[in-house]
Amino acid sequence: MSTEPGSGAGSPRFPRGVWWTAGSVVVLLLAVSARYGFHRDELYFVVAGRKLDWGYVDQPPLTPLLARISETIGGTSPIALRVLPALALAGVVLLAAAMARCFGGGSRAQVFAALTAGGAGFALAVGHLLSTSTFDYLLWTMATYLLVSLLAGADPRWWLALGLTVGIGLQNKHLMVFFAGAVLLGLLATAQRELLTDKWPWIGTGIAALVALPNFLWQAANDFPQLEMATALADRSDGPIAFVLEQVGLLSIVLAVPAAIGLWRLLRSPRLARWRAIGIAFVLLFGFFLLAGGKSYYVAPMFPVLLAAGSLWFEDLAAVGRRVTIGATALGILIGLFIALPLLPPSSMSTLDATGELGETVGWSELVDQVTVIYETIPADQRSGAAIFTASYGEAGAIDVLGPASGLPAAASGHNNYWLWGPPAPHGAVIGVGLVGDPLRRICPEVVQVDTITNPYGVENEEFGLPLWLCLEPTGQLADIWDDVRHYN
Numbered sequence: 001m002s003t004e005p006g007s008g009a010g011s012p013r014f015p016r017g018v019w020w021t022a023g024s025v026v027v028l029l030l031a032v033s034a035r036y037g038f039h040r041d042e043l044y045f046v047v048a049g050r051k052l053d054w055g056y057v058d059q060p061p062l063t064p065l066l067a068r069i070s071e072t073i074g075g076t077s078p079i080a081l082r083v084l085p086a087l088a089l090a091g092v093v094l095l096a097a098a099m100a101r102c103f104g105g106g107s108r109a110q111v112f113a114a115l116t117a118g119g120a121g122f123a124l125a126v127g128h129l130l131s132t133s134t135f136d137y138l139l140w141t142m143a144t145y146l147l148v149s150l151l152a153g154a155d156p157r158w159w160l161a162l163g164l165t166v167g168i169g170l171q172n173k174h175l176m177v178f179f180a181g182a183v184l185l186g187l188l189a190t191a192q193r194e195l196l197t198d199k200w201p202w203i204g205t206g207i208a209a210l211v212a213l214p215n216f217l218w219q220a221a222n223d224f225p226q227l228e229m230a231t232a233l234a235d236r237s238d239g240p241i242a243f244v245l246e247q248v249g250l251l252s253i254v255l256a257v258p259a260a261i262g263l264w265r266l267l268r269s270p271r272l273a274r275w276r277a278i279g280i281a282f283v284l285l286f287g288f289f290l291l292a293g294g295k296s297y298y299v300a301p302m303f304p305v306l307l308a309a310g311s312l313w314f315e316d317l318a319a320v321g322r323r324v325t326i327g328a329t330a331l332g333i334l335i336g337l338f339i340a341l342p343l344l345p346p347s348s349m350s351t352l353d354a355t356g357e358l359g360e361t362v363g364w365s366e367l368v369d370q371v372t373v374i375y376e377t378i379p380a381d382q383r384s385g386a387a388i389f390t391a392s393y394g395e396a397g398a399i400d401v402l403g404p405a406s407g408l409p410a411a412a413s414g415h416n417n418y419w420l421w422g423p424p425a426p427h428g429a430v431i432g433v434g435l436v437g438d439p440l441r442r443i444c445p446e447v448v449q450v451d452t453i454t455n456p457y458g459v460e461n462e463e464f465g466l467p468l469w470l471c472l473e474p475t476g477q478l479a480d481i482w483d484d485v486r487h488y489n
Contacts, residue, residue: 017111018097022090025118028341029086029127033079035342036361039129040462042081043364043397046071048417055218056417057225057488062172063132070130076401081130088138089127092304093118095145099308102148103272108322109311112329116258116311117141117304119333122250122297124340125357132173133297139169140179140301144278147183148305151192151274156200163204167211174226175298180208182284186277222420225488229416232489233295243289246296251303252339254332258325259303262310271312278305346457363455363463364398371399371431372406374450374470378429382472384409387427389478391434393418395463399433412478414439414485423479430478432469439485440469443476 038046049068054061066084074080096117097110105113117123126134146154146162169176187193195201219226238246248256265272266279282302289298314325337343346362371388378386388403390396390413399411411433412424432440432447440447451468455461478485 014094014097014101015107015110017107018094018114021097021111021114021118022093025093025127026086026090029082029089029124030079032128032341032343033082033086034077036078036346036358037364038078038081038361038398038401039131039357040360040364040392040394040397042067042078042130043401044393044416045130046076046081047393047397047400051421053218054214055222057222057420058229058416059132059173059226060171060212060215062168063130063135066135067130082128085127085130085134088134089118089123091138092123092141095141096304096308099145099148099305100311102145102152103275103309103312105308105312105315109315112258112314113304113308113311115333116255116307116329119252119329119336120250120255120303120307121252121336121339122300122303124336128341129357129361133300135172136169136175137301137304139165139172139176141304143169143176143179144302144305147278148275150195151277156195156198159198159200159204160207161204163207164211166204167208170208170212171215178285178288178298179281179301182281182288183277185284186280189280190277192274192277225420229488233293238296240290243294243296247299249339250297250300252332252336254328254335255307257328258310258313259306260310261313262306262308265312266306266309272309275309279309282306346459359459359461360394362457362459363453363461364394365402366455367395367398367433367453367463368402368406368408370451370453370468371403371433372408374431374468375406375408377450377470378472382428385426385428386431387412387424387429387478388431388433389413389424389435389440390418390432391415391436391466392462395433414482414487416488419482419486419488423477423482426477426479428472428474430469430471430474432467432471434463434466435469436466439481440471440474442481443478444471444474446473447471 045064045067048056048064049071052061052065052068067081070081070084074083093114097114100109100113126137143162143165146158146165150158166176166180187196251259263279263282266275285299285302314322317325342358375383375386386409388399388409388411390399390411393413393415396411396413396418399408430440430444434453447469449467450470453463453466453468455464
């Protein structure tokens with residue numbers, strides 16, 4: 001039975017089902033973490049973590065820092081990189097249950113919130129990989145939980161923790177600023193605006209700004225490259241209809257129902273009136289990203305609070321309704337498992353990988369093997385001076401992370417922060433990886449396509465079918481054309 005909203009829902013201890021859910025998430029994710037291989041972004045983060053800085057053209061420093069910590073402790077392997085993501089998702093599970101409890105939900109509601117927040121397709125996908133979205137999901141959920149607690153009457157000094165969380169979130173992904181802005185507008189639109197008359201929210205804001213300041217200064221020193229990145233990403237938007245429909249996919253289809261009910265209750269239910277600002281914040285975020293051409297997953301970090309609010313509906317159902325809902329939820333989680341996790345043979349990805357992200361976890365070792373074969377065709381006395389130039393940071397990351405075991409030199413690329421790291425030292429022969437067009441022809445009178453990128457699974461990911469080039473006697477240097485090969489996307 002539900003308890004009074006804001007009361008903490010009875011015992012401060014979680015029901016065993018919540019702990020079982022959190023533990024099962026960690027066990028499941030670690031059990032499949034070694035299947036397939038690195039994701040293209042993980043390879044990039046590993047390299048970025050080896051070159052720590054206060055910022056990168058496409059992100060703040062937190063995720064590369066966590067990649068560095070993971071590699072230092074556990075070595076260079078997918079398993080080592082994926083421990084923190086698994087723990088992050090377990091944290092989201094616990095926070096979703098805590099929000100359900102704060103809303104007045106009893107044990108059933110808390111377990112339902114935990115299961116849905118951790119079992120949605122998007123949640124499982126980011127829990128499986130080390131990415132900025134992984135920690136966005138955790139940090140937004142943490143920030144939302146703190147806000148839920150403050151609106152329920154928690155000690156005003158919790159605003160300091162909220163400010164710290166927002167600041168750390170800004171060191172992970174700049175999208176956190178939109179969360180903060182939407183929450184502010186949501187508070188101003190409701191009676192809870194009176195909370196802003198206290199000093200603590202503004203001290204918390206100062207803490208957030210202070211924590212985020214180093215990355216802002218880095219961006220300023222480098223002419224704000226992330227603004228160019230944002231424009232490039234907006235240009236690649238799939239459009240507003242896809243944005244709306246993909247929300248359902250991110251929630252594993254059937255879990256969109258409790259999320260929608262949760263949003264409705266946050267906006268309309270007298271029982272949850274004190275948290276209306278959160279519902280308004282979600283609507284504002286959804287509308288902004290819809291109109292601005294944002295990616296569909298930009299609003300996904302607010303799914304846990306919607307599911308937590310929706311969990312009260314589950315608890316209010318009669319026994320028959322709960323059984324039907326449990327069956328539908330199990331189906332949704334099952335769908336999420338097969339969409340988001342590497343449970344099936346890699347060859348199935350061409351037809352079943354709805355997001356395309358699992359497809360980007362296969363073929364990297366084979367790519368390095370192909371490049372190694374080309375490298376070994378270069379006369380022995382010229383190999384030490386050879387360069388490898390790639391189209392994308394994924395290809396470059398694969399060369400830099402997996403290539404040293406085969407004796408390959410470091411890669412260079414014009415893609416994102418690889419461009420900022422600069423061209424290779426003066427070089428002789430050049431191997432071109434994945435290049436479309438003729439950048440090499442500007443410095444090589446004779447460029448020969450010697451192979452095509454493939455993989456043994458037939459997975460048509462972003463690299464599949466791209467050419468591999470070789471120039472043995474360049475007449476110029478990559479440094480000569482470096483300003484022209486830059487591309488942020």
